[in-house]
Amino acid sequence: MSDCIFCKIVKREIPSEVVYENEFIFAFKDIHPKAPIHILVVPKKHISTFNDITSEDIPLYGEIIKAIQKITKDLNIADSGYRVLVNVNKDGGQVIYHLHVHILGGKPFKFEEKGE
Ligand code: 5GP
Ligand code: ZN
Secondary structure: OOOOHHHHHHOOOOOOOEEEEOOOEEEEEOOOOOOOEEEEEEEOOOOOOHHHOOHHHHHHHHHHHHHHHHHHHHOOOOOOOEEEEOOOHHHHOOOOOOOOEEEEEOOOOOOOOOOO
8 A cells, every 4th residue: 555654664665674574574673662672574465454364365474473483583582482462453552554463572571451
């Protein structure tokens, strides 16, 4: 989508700190990191939200999983642990409407029901 910020990042029209790229996937550092390691993994194809992933996109989502496994291994956090997070729509806290998976790592997390 022409006015989508993450499509522009994928096309390198907007600069980002690229961590990984292949035919299907683009991964870059979050501009406002919420953990010592905060990476966004996006499909190059524009999909607005997690809700919009179709059956046809499942192999593409598999590529996201493979990229996350590779990135976390390369950054040495695969074994110590990390968090993957997808915010979906308003209540999920989604701000950018191009599907992205957050990788958060480099510190321990606690799973708490109440928000910040
Ligand atoms: P969401 O809340 O939609 O799941 O997360 C969007 C994320 O994108 C936020 O963590 C935000 O810091 C990040 N972000 C927004 N604009 C940019 C940008 O231009 N460059 C980078 N690298 N990250 C961005
Ligand atoms: Zn997009």
